[in-house]
Every structure is written in structure tokens, then in C-alpha cells.
Amino acid sequence: MKTKHSDLIDSLTTRGYRLTPQRELLLSMLSETDTHLSADTLLTRARKAYPRVNKSVVYRNLELLTELGLVSRVDFGGGHVEYEVHRHPHHHHLVCRNCHHMIGISSDTFADLQRQLADRYGFSADMDHLALFGLCHDCQTSEPANAHAQRSHHPHAL
Amino acid sequence: MKTKHSDLIDSLTTRGYRLTPQRELLLSMLSETDTHLSADTLLTRARKAYPRVNKSVVYRNLELLTELGLVSRVDFGGGHVEYEVHRHPHHHHLVCRNCHHMIGISSDTFADLQRQLADRYGFSADMDHLALFGLCHDCQTSEPANAHAQRSHHPHAL
DNA sequence: CGATAATATGCAACTGGTTGCATTTGCAAC
DNA sequence: GTTGCAAATGCAACCAGTTGCATATTATCG
Numbered sequence: 214m215k216t217k218h219s220d221l222i223d224s225l226t227t228r229g230y231r232l233t234p235q236r237e238l239l240l241s242m243l244s245e246t247d248t249h250l251s252a253d254t255l256l257t258r259a260r261k262a263y264p265r266v267n268k269s270v271v272y273r274n275l276e277l278l279t280e281l282g283l284v285s286r287v288d289f290g291g292g293h294v295e296y297e298v299h300r301h302p303h304h305h306h307l308v309c310r311n312c313h314h315m316i317g318i319s320s321d322t323f324a325d326l327q328r329q330l331a332d333r334y335g336f337s338a339d340m341d342h343l344a345l346f347g348l349c350h351d352c353q354t355s356e357p358a359n360a361h362a363q364r365s366h367h368p369h370a371l
Numbered sequence: 372m373k374t375k376h377s378d379l380i381d382s383l384t385t386r387g388y389r390l391t392p393q394r395e396l397l398l399s400m401l402s403e404t405d406t407h408l409s410a411d412t413l414l415t416r417a418r419k420a421y422p423r424v425n426k427s428v429v430y431r432n433l434e435l436l437t438e439l440g441l442v443s444r445v446d447f448g449g450g451h452v453e454y455e456v457h458r459h460p461h462h463h464h465l466v467c468r469n470c471h472h473m474i475g476i477s478s479d480t481f482a483d484l485q486r487q488l489a490d491r492y493g494f495s496a497d498m499d500h501l502a503l504f505g506l507c508h509d510c511q512t513s514e515p516a517n518a519h520a521q522r523s524h525h526p527h528a529l
Numbered sequence: 530c531g532a533t534a535a536t537a538t539g540c541a542a543c544t545g546g547t548t549g550c551a552t553t554t555g556c557a558a559c
Numbered sequence: 560g561t562t563g564c565a566a567a568t569g570c571a572a573c574c575a576g577t578t579g580c581a582t583a584t585t586a587t588c589g
Binding site: 288290291292294307309310316318322323325326329330333334335336337338339343345346347348349350353 | 446448449450452465467468474476480481483484487488491492493494495496497501503504505506507508511
């Protein structure tokens with residue numbers, strides 16, 4: 214239990230939002246893990262405790278919690294998003310497109326970039342749980358090796 | 372017509388993929404615009420010329436063309452992706468989360484970051500048509516102004 | 530130029546996620 | 560404790576995108 218569950222609940226209620234069993238369940242699932250979970254995983258787990266929870270409620274509440282800043286949405290690209298309780302300092306993810314290994318890195322690495330974007334373009338970038346794709350150290354030397362579902366039917370090519 | 376249409380077709384056929392009317396149509400639509408188009412837009416436009424084109428074909432071919440490197444997939448986050456013919460040099464997009472204005476920037480800006488990720492983590496990042504969110508110059512001073520759909524029912528809070 | 534075989538297409542069923550609306554519930558005031 | 564009402568939920572319909580499979584089409588070879 215990394216982030217105090219009761220703090221999260223306070224954040225909700227002091228802002229005038231209701232504390233419902235579903236919200237409490239979501240927050241407790243998220244604060245009891247130290248990684249990110251997909252909406253679908255959250256729904257499935259929630260149903261173990263509470264078979265009636267509805268998927269629209271899960272999605273709506275994740276959106277609310279994200280807007281309130283209690284939860285961070287990590288966008289892994291291609292429509293795959295996961296959620297985690299908002300912890301400081303923010304961090305980012307390097308995702309290997311070959312072995313799917315994920316490296317968490319601190320946000321310092323992006324400070325220069327952020328400054329450059331501000332200077333050159335006047336743009337204030339949201340540097341909050343970015344995910345970047347690429348190849349991890351191990352896969353750079355042996356890329357095609359343990360690839361997943363390489364296109365199977367190259368007819369007479371390459 | 373920025374990128375030679377016939378070059379794209381050659382890339383397909385020399386690698387052993389067939390040239391079909393649907394593929395030709397997709398490539399010509401993409402090479403005749405100088406911006407990115409969504410799968411849905413492509414489908415709609417394609418149907419004007421060819422009412423029978425099927426959405427699964429559009430999606431499958433966009434995936435194929437992306438794998439072959441003829442087309443780039445630009446991921447705008449939250450599952451919104453668009454496609455454009457792969458032009459050099461690669462560029463990135465700064466998207467304002469307030470006014471949705473989009474700034475195209477060259478990939479040089481990311482060279483430092485890329486080098487740092489390689490040095491520190493041994494990670495070779497795909498720096499290819501990234502999209503970053505944030506606030507553009509104009510919206511930083513007047514953020515809440517022309518916002519879209521601000522959450523409407525804060526009950527008695529903030 | 531016609532036959533062949535593998536590829537590409539169209540279709541229909543399905544999945545993850547979203548939306549509108551009727552019902553229920555949390556919470557505050559009485 | 561009861562009441563009132565906005566907020567939250569559950570449901571069912573819906574939408575974009577994906578998948579499996581039968582059919583149609585392309586490119587090649589005879």
C-alpha cells in the first residue's frame with residue numbers, strides 16, 4: 214500500500230464527489246499495486262469482489278480520477294492505456310517493441326527537451342507518463358529473434 | 372503529388388505483394404495530401420470512388436503499408452491514429468490540448484534525448500512521428516478560455 | 530491465353546470502449 | 560430517521576476497429 218488510500222478518498226470527498234463502493238474499490242486496487250493496470254484488468258478484478266460492477270462505471274471513474282489528478286493514464290500507443298495512482302516524481306516508460314520489456318525512467322531525462330520546446334516553439338509539453346517505443350539493449354543485437362508474430366506470408370520476398 | 376505514386380507501387384510489387392485497386396487507391400489518396408488522414412476518413416473517401424471498399428481492407432492495408440515503411444502511423448494518443456506517406460525527414464507533432472492546434476517540428480529537437488536514452492539505458496528509441504501533448508503559446512496565458520467540454524457538474528467544489 | 534495457387538477481399542461476428550437514459554443511491558438538510 | 564435531489568450506476572444500444580472464413584482476384588507458369 215504505497216499511497217495512502219484514505220488520502221485518495223479524502224481528495225474525492227473534499228472536492229464534492231461521492232464515495233461509492235466502486236470508486237473505493239478502484240482506488241484500493243490501484244493503490245495496492247506498484248505498477249499500472251488496464252481498465253479491463255481492473256474490471257475483471259473488481260468483479261471478483263463485486264460481480265455486478267459495470268464496465269461503463271469503471272471507464273467513467275477512471276476518467277474522473279484521471280481528471281482529478283489522483284490517477285495517471287499511461288498511453289502505450291496504439292490505443293493501449295493503463296492506469297496507476299499518481300506518484301511523484303513522474304516517470305516515463307521505455308517499451309521494447311521486440312521483447313515488450315519496460316524500463317521506467319525518471320523525468321529528468323526529458324527536462325532538456327521540455328526546455329527546448331518551450332524556447333523554440335513556446336510550447337509547454339505535458340511530460341507526464343510518456344511511453345516511448347524502441348529496442349532495448351538486448352534486442353538491438355538480436356532483433357528478429359524472439360519477435361512476436363512476424364508477418365508470416367512474405368510470398369517470395371526480402 | 373509529393374511522393375511519387377509509382378515509386379510506392381514499385382515498393383509493393385518488388386517485395387512480392389500484389390497491386391490491387393484498393394491499395395492503389397489508398398496510396399494515391401495518401402500521396403496526394405500533405406497531411407495525415409485517419410483510417411475512417413480514408414475509408415469514407417475511398418468509398419466515393421469505389422462504394423464497395425470494406426473497412427477491414429482499409430485497416431489491413433494500412434497496417435501492411437506501415438510495416439513496409441511506405442506509410443507512417445502517427446499516434447495522437449488516446450487511440451487516435453492517423454496515417455501519412457513516409458516522407459523524409461521525419462517530423463513530430465506538438466498538439467495543444469486546449470485549442471487542438473498542431474505544430475510540426477523537425478526531429479533534430481529529439482536528437483539529444485535519443486542520445487541520452489542510448490547512453491544511459493542502452494535503449495534505441497523509435498523517434499518517428501511522435502505526438503506530444505501540452506499547451507501552445509496562446510493557450511498558456513488564457514487556458515480555461517476556449518476549452519472544450521470542461522467537466523460540467525462540479526457539485527459544490529473548486 | 531487459360532489454368533493454378535496463393536493472396537486479397539468482403540462479409541459477418543465479435544471486442545473494447547462510449548453514450549443516453551431510466552433507476553438507484555449517497556449525502557445533506559430537516 | 561426521513562426526505563429530496565443531484566450524482567452515480569446499470570443497462571442496452573452503439574461505434575471503431577479486429578478476426579475467421581468462404582469467395583474472388585492477381586500474378587505466374589505452362
